Amino acid sequence: MEIRSMEFKSTASAKLADVSLQGKLRQAKGKFVDMRAAAVSEFNADGGDFEATREAAKDLRNRVLADLDLWLERFETEATRRGASVLWAKDGEEACRLTVEIARRHGVRKATKSKSMLSEEAGLNQALTAAGIQPVETDLGEYILQINDNEPPSHIIAPVIHKSKEEISDLFARTHGQPRKTEIGEMTREARQVLRSHFLSADMGISGGNFLVAETGSVALVTNEGNGRMVTTLPPVHVVITGVEKVIPTLEDLALLMRLLPRSATGQAISNYVSLLTGCKADGDSDGAEHMYFILVDNGRIDVLGSEFNDMLRCIRCGACMNHCPVYQTIGGHAYGWVYPGPMGSVLTPLFMGIERALDLPQAATLCNQCGVVCPVKIPLPELMRTLREKQLTGGLRPWLERAALRLWAWVAMRPRIYALATQVAVRYLKWLARGEDGIRHLTLAPEWTRGRDFPAPSGETFRELYARAQSPMNRADAAPGRGRP
Numbered sequence: 089m090e091i092r093s094m095e096f097k098s099t100a101s102a103k104l105a106d107v108s109l110q111g112k113l114r115q116a117k118g119k120f121v122d123m124r125a126a127a128v129s130e131f132n133a134d135g136g137d138f139e140a141t142r143e144a145a146k147d148l149r150n151r152v153l154a155d156l157d158l159w160l161e162r163f164e165t166e167a168t169r170r171g172a173s174v175l176w177a178k179d180g181e182e183a184c185r186l187t188v189e190i191a192r193r194h195g196v197r198k199a200t201k202s203k204s205m206l207s208e209e210a211g212l213n214q215a216l217t218a219a220g221i222q223p224v225e226t227d228l229g230e231y232i233l234q235i236n237d238n239e240p241p242s243h244i245i246a247p248v249i250h251k252s253k254e255e256i257s258d259l260f261a262r263t264h265g266q267p268r269k270t271e272i273g274e275m276t277r278e279a280r281q282v283l284r285s286h287f288l289s290a291d292m293g294i295s296g297g298n299f300l301v302a303e304t305g306s307v308a309l310v311t312n313e314g315n316g317r318m319v320t321t322l323p324p325v326h327v328v329i330t331g332v333e334k335v336i337p338t339l340e341d342l343a344l345l346m347r348l349l350p351r352s353a354t355g356q357a358i359s360n361y362v363s364l365l366t367g368c369k370a371d372g373d374s375d376g377a378e379h380m381y382f383i384l385v386d387n388g389r390i391d392v393l394g395s396e397f398n399d400m401l402r403c404i405r406c407g408a409c410m411n412h413c414p415v416y417q418t419i420g421g422h423a424y425g426w427v428y429p430g431p432m433g434s435v436l437t438p439l440f441m442g443i444e445r446a447l448d449l450p451q452a453a454t455l456c457n458q459c460g461v462v463c464p465v466k467i468p469l470p471e472l473m474r475t476l477r478e479k480q481l482t483g484g485l486r487p488w489l490e491r492a493a494l495r496l497w498a499w500v501a502m503r504p505r506i507y508a509l510a511t512q513v514a515v516r517y518l519k520w521l522a523r524g525e526d527g528i529r530h531l532t533l534a535p536e537w538t539r540g541r542d543f544p545a546p547s548g549e550t551f552r553e554l555y556a557r558a559q560s561p562m563n564r565a566d567a568a569p570g571r572g573r574p
């Protein structure tokens with residue numbers, strides 16, 4: 089997928105001004121947050137300990153990453169033992185080339201797909217189309233995007249969160265050539281009917297993989313629609329495309345992560361379909377693919393392994409960080425300009441695509457740490473964003489004015505008297521700009537700040553004045569035990 093993260097500011101401004109999108113984002117806002125909160129409370133009320141489970145999952149993912157090569161080798165051995173072929177791809181381009189080669193080997197003309205973020209990274213649909221193979225997305229959200237001129241997803245688990253029911257209704261009527269339906273159940277039935285013919289005529293199925301289980305050589309798929317099972321069992325060829333970091337050692341580890349993934353993603357105790365696919369169809373099996381391939385993709389992950397950003401590889405793609413992010417909730421996912429939006433995208437995009445190609449993303453955060461608080465594998469997202477900001481600064485990638493301002497601020501902050509004087513001048517200036525109002529409409533020195541919002545006017549005493557008063561002998565005496573305070 090083409091990267092457009094350097095257009096973040098202009099796209100975000102356009103999204104802010106898009107009244108229709110703002111309405112849809114407002115509607116979605118809080119839905120996932122409430123569902124996750126309810127699921128976590130229920131888990132704890134039933135005798136579970138969500139915090140302890142998060143800690144255990146963090147440890148597990150760290151242990152796997154520390155020995156990633158060994159677990160991948162074990163996975164390859166077990167998957168091969170069960171008849172699958174394991175292939176390795178350095179990047180998205182190689183993943184596409186390998187997929188097209190497999191398709192040609194088996195005479196594939198149509199490939200059904202279940203959701204795979206890695207195939208979005210690689211631009212697989214475009215590569216298949218260029219090779220004369222028809223890709224058909226079968227996850228309902230991804231299908232809607234595909235028939236809407238291959239629009240990119242705006243959320244990793246709810247790809248059409250930016251679309252209204254009416255827009256989808258119009259799109260179906262235009263594409264399917266059937267009378268316009270307005271009821272969601274009817275629309276879903278219509279899509280199911282269309283997709284069913286594709287399921288039955290596809291020569292190859294392509295899926296992602298939520299986890300790869302090393303001890304059995306299996307892939308675990310977690311979905312809420314039955315399409316994943318159709319894609320992986322009906323066609324004679326099944327190709328799994330996923331990142332190398334998805335491997336976990338045992339089925340017991342899968343059970344641990346499954347306690348966290350659906351609850352963090354959609355607030356469900358368990359997703360509707362959890363499939364564990366192991367090897368090719370054997371004699372006596374009623375269904376399953378006759379040929380199974382795993383394409384395990386690096387695409388920047390190995391460079392992150394062991395670096396100061398290693399924690400990011402623990403990600404299990406639940407989407408909780410974006411559901412809780414005030415920036416994502418305000419601008420939606422498309423502004424981030426690549427496959428992964430929200431806080432996880434603000435870290436992953438610069439890491440995978442190059443820090444200089446996504447300069448605004450680590451800045452697109454208030455560092456409120458809501459994402460860090462809800463992440464099921466405890467990834468310190470704000471810290472990682474801060475480290476990326478530091479790298480931009482030390483690498484000379486920020487605008488000279490910003491670098492000069494930061495240097496000046498650091499110089500002032502190290503000189504308490506000058507700092508106190510500067511604070512007084514700044515407060516007086518801001519009060520003068522506010523002219524008695526609560527907010528400042530136009531900041532002369534930072535006009536971009538006030539272009540879309542007010543800047544709060546300073547009120548009351550400054551922190552230094554409050555602190556000085558609290559330290560005065562009279563107040564200290566008042567605060568002594570037995571002198572007027574409990």
Ligand code: SF4
Binds near residue numbers: 464
């Ligand atoms: S960073 Fe954490 S919260 Fe965000 S998608 Fe990954 S696992 Fe989920």
